[in-house]
Amino acid sequence: MEDSTRRRQQRRNQPSSSTSSTAPTRFRSQKLSTNPTKTTQSSNFVPRSNTITGTTRDSTRNPAHIPNWKSEANAATNKHEEETEAREDVGSIIGTCPFMCPEGERAQRERLRDLAVFERLSGDPRKTSPALAVKKFCRTISLKYVQSSDVRPLTVLEDTLNYLLNLLDSSEHPFEVIHDFIFDRTRSIRQDLSMQNIVNERAIHMYEKMVKFHVVSHQRLRGCSSSSISSLQYLNLEQLTKTLTSLYIMYEANHNNNSVYENEAQFRSFYVLLHLDSKNQQTESLSLWFRRVPSPIMKAKEMCFARQVLRLYRMGNYKRFLYTVSSEASYLQYCIIEPYVNEVRALAISYINNCCYKVHPYPLEQLSKLLMMKELDVESLCHSCGLETLTDNGENKSLPMKQTTVTAITRHIATIIIQNCPSVVGGSLYVLDVTLFF
């Protein structure tokens, strides 16, 4: 395929606001020479993933070089998308596509009837419009064959992102459907951003919004009941982590630009809250991760909150954990912590059952205050943990101690327990008035 339509250019990382002219420490002054493959190898300043395994030269099977926009239900191929999604060292592109979806793709998907519900004109699966069609994420894209007319420039990407996030308020469709669409289309936005190597402040704000989307989905998918939910949750968590990691790299690269610090503490706190449980040693330990976080961020309010929660969780201090979370967590932080809240409550019951005096059952009323749950919900939780409750002549309910039937609680089980008791869902600490502030 001819690459005459693609232009190689200097990196476009113009920071939008003032920069100190005396600070030489930006890793940006790379001019691509006429032999880009050699120099770009060493001039990437946003560290590339090490797993670049080369392009998929599909030319024999796909002579027209139209990328495959297959749907992504197949988790087995997820491994490879890491590699193809990684920025390839062939120089960056300047996108010129003025629409949310490149025209060629739009026409092709109309023909193939590959249109999501949100993209259909009056519900017609064969018709869309520039106002509705949004570029799909393309797994097998090879940077060498990409045309700049297929890539959307920064302004268009910003508008596309805002359009997508507005769909979250839609009540016409179940949340899984909305989520699935936004999940895929925002991934495509990130792909366009990275192909053009845009890592400035505006890109940071876009990534922040996308992280928020994944965080909210993390919470909302738990309330859904379809059969594919657990794979959606898994994929969502995966993208949340990836987007966060990219965001941190961008923060690190932009450290001279002070306005970035505004949100960095909050977004760093998400990482801590996602890793409260240290038993998973696949990921980098928090001790190691903390070493890289700048000191002012570590001391910022949102990080202090997250570190406090971490300490309380690891200690098992259920009382203070629940209190701190209920009084200080922001909505987004709560979305991440919620599964831990349920686990801690279940663990608290298990501790109390284990340690208290056998002869006196523990009043549910007191448990309910302690665990910040409605009494009925406490009762359900006890039952789900395999514990019996007593009712005396009046209305006082209590939990006998030292029962041996308590089931082993893991966070996964705790979440299922809570989900299976419809009344318990209402025992969450937040009255969820889902007004999303993006």
Add this chain to the structure above:
Amino acid sequence: MAYPSMGEAHRRITDYLNNFSDAVSYQDVASLAQLFSFSSNSPPLLSVADALNFFQDANRLIKQSEKFSQYGEILAPLFRSLQSYRTGNLVDAYHAFEKFANAFIQEFRNWESAWALEALYVIAYEIRVLAERADRELASNGKSPEKLKGAGSFLMKVFGVLAGKGPKRVGALYVTCQLFKIYFKLGTVHLCRSVIRSIETARIFDFEEFPRRDKVTYMYYTGRLEVFNENFPAADHKLSYALTHCNPLREANIRMILKYLIPVKLSLGILPETSLLEKYNLLEYNNVVQALKRGDLRLLRHALQEHEDQFLRSGVYLVLEKLELQVYQRLVKKIYFIQKQKDPSKAHQLKLEVIVKALKWLEMDMDLDEVECIMTILIYKNLVKGYFAHKSKVVVLSKQDPFPKLNGKPVNS
């Protein structure tokens, strides 16, 4: 920079070439290693560098004689590197050094015996140090620093060369340690995993065969990794090995080991003497130790805050934070002893309000519910033996061994 005469420069360079060639012929590794130990900044080496910069046509000299030209691929980049090093152009010095090192490895492979291992160690060390300096130069010019990463890749190659059945394999641990230093510096600590796996599971390696110095360094780094992952028994084993096998005169190294071993030991309930902390200048741990001895939670919190940046940077902050439960245990134990003195028959019953009062005295404001929660945790994790009577708000301690010692095991999670 001294300016030799042309004749003088010629002589210095030719001497150097002769030294190189002779060292290889007679397998004189000490002399050989000196020839590329840039960081030593030895006057003879620097004077050769000056000569090279003055003479400018050293390649001609190399080609002049078969004695030198047989090593042309090695010597030419070595000279270029030395020249750049001398003029302070470290990025170029690094590039050329890497070329030299690659060429050297090719030759090294052909030498059957392991006579040149010490020279290889010098190369491994120098390439890392040069890469670090080159990266600093790049960063100060606003460019992306990735020479150290490149040095890491090179050393992995060297590791591969050494990982065979022959006598050269004892060099693998030294190279591993250089790799550890690189990965720790870059923060890409997860890359240590594959080398560790090779060392510990490959049948060609027998850990005991490696030189003692390398074993100590290896255990130090792998011990630190265990600390990051909070595997305290494993961390204790490795760091203790490093400590016992470390040359006692190397106080700086002992200090580095202790810096990580102390938090580990504390987590296992073993406290160091203040004299140890003083001797090795690790007084940042002093208040932590005192807090554990006294059951003083306020002091622990204060100590963590005072040295927060330092503890975070070394990666022991979370480990020290976790000591809180042991401090609580100590506090409750003290209350128990005081009660025992007043009235032995009732000592095993601790009223919650007494504990609340003690904490208030330490300026820790906790309500009954929270203290109840803490007591429950202590009992559950076997730091306190007994049960909690919530109706009367009393902790009833077991008559036997109510405060079990950790005995070298970490607190149950």
